[in-house]
Amino acid sequence: APRAEHAMTPLEAAAWALLFLLLLRALSKLQQVYALIRPEAPPPPSLLGVPAVLLRKAAVTARGSLYLIFSRDKVSSRAISRAPDAGELASSGVTREVRLIFVRHGESVWNLVFNRGFKPSMLWRLLTAILYELYLVPLDDSAFLDSPLSDLGMSQCEALCKFLSQPCVDPLAKADFAALTTPGAALLVTSPLRRCVGSLAISLHARLRESKEPVLLHSSLQEISRNFDTQSLAPRGGAPRLSGSPKLEAELNLDGSANDGNKSFAFTGAKRLDDFAHWATTRQDQTIIVCGHSLWFRNFFQLYLPKGAEHAGRTRKIVNCGVVGLTLQFGHTAAGLSRHRIDPDSVAIVYGGFSAK
DSSP states (O other): OOOOOOOOOHHHHHHHHHHHHHHHHHHHHHHHHHHHHOTTSOOOOOGGGHHHHHHHHHHHHHHHHHHHHHOOOSOOHHHHHHSOOGGGSOGGGEEEEEEEEEEEOOOBHHHHHHSSOSSHHHHHHHHHHHHHHHHTTTTTOOSSTTOOBOHHHHHHHHHHHHHHTSOOOOGGGHHHHHHHHSTTSSEEEEOSSHHHHHHHHHHTHHHHHHHOOOEEEOGGGSOSSSSGGGSOOSOTTSOOOOOSSHHHHSOOOEEOTTOOSSOOSSSOHHHHHHHHHHHHHTSSOSEEEEEEOHHHHHHHHHHHSOTTOOOGGGTSOBOTTOEEEEEEEEEEOTTSOEEEEEOGGGOEEEESOBOOO
16 A cells, blocks of 8 residues: 655644744844945845746846847948948037047956956856856846946956046046046936946946936947847836945935836847937037947947048947047038037047057
8 A cells, every 4th residue: 555645743834834934033133134234235135026036037038048149239340331421520510519428337247257268267267157147046136147247347447436536637638537526517327237337336436425416327328239248137217236345235326217128129239329329419418427338339439430530449449447538419411411420539538448459
């Protein structure tokens, strides 16, 4: 005869219930200790919220897989060559100018794994990142999705923060330097991806702590690539959760009103570039600080520099945490066609500049 299954006695059921209550009590105490140690940090996630986190991350992963295969986000060299020549806009036709200060984010975990060369050490970096990703599965975090700053990336942001705390010695960069360090002197705008929001949080920490001014998250700044690291974890109209250092976890006035959610298949890289150029030149702000991505910035230079102008921005990336200022113009050509144009003589390196290759 088959052996009867052992039924749980009332005493055993009570013991399991007591153990569960003790576990919840211990977790509650740990959260209180965490709040005492890190009073400025956001509260740790609740166990009850884990299923929702898992579902949302699964949806972003599935969408990222489809985007990797089917998207046409890249701005091809053919599209750039066919684009209207910004040089057709003469100085006499300019009706609006805005100063843009590009700040590239610090190195991300994705950059750490894939952008340091395909040497034997890459296998170790990849394995470490995969194990870290498994650890983060139940948390509202990821190493690959919306890839955050690496340790080196945070150090790069700290170096920029230190640079901005010292007097500016370059006469050509003084105006941009002042816009970066003076609260309220420029509108702060960033890509909704965590590495950009985090880069501003660290590099402009002193300014943001003093002013509490808003940082606008703009969907058009999302990086131009099909990779998983360009998929955003920030909800539509919201902001991403930052963690990893006190400066990242400090309270920020993040404005998600221009965050329309993850980039769509139709809202391609070229359309996002054009949308941002139009948005920037229709605002009343005289200066806009833009924290974004290397490919996005390079494509911006390629599209809006006059085709006859030779400049490193066409072929080289801004280095991690590099800062470059430029003047974006808008107006109409002699034929009455609207154009955006980067004034080639206006480009100024504030910090870091462009890569050597």
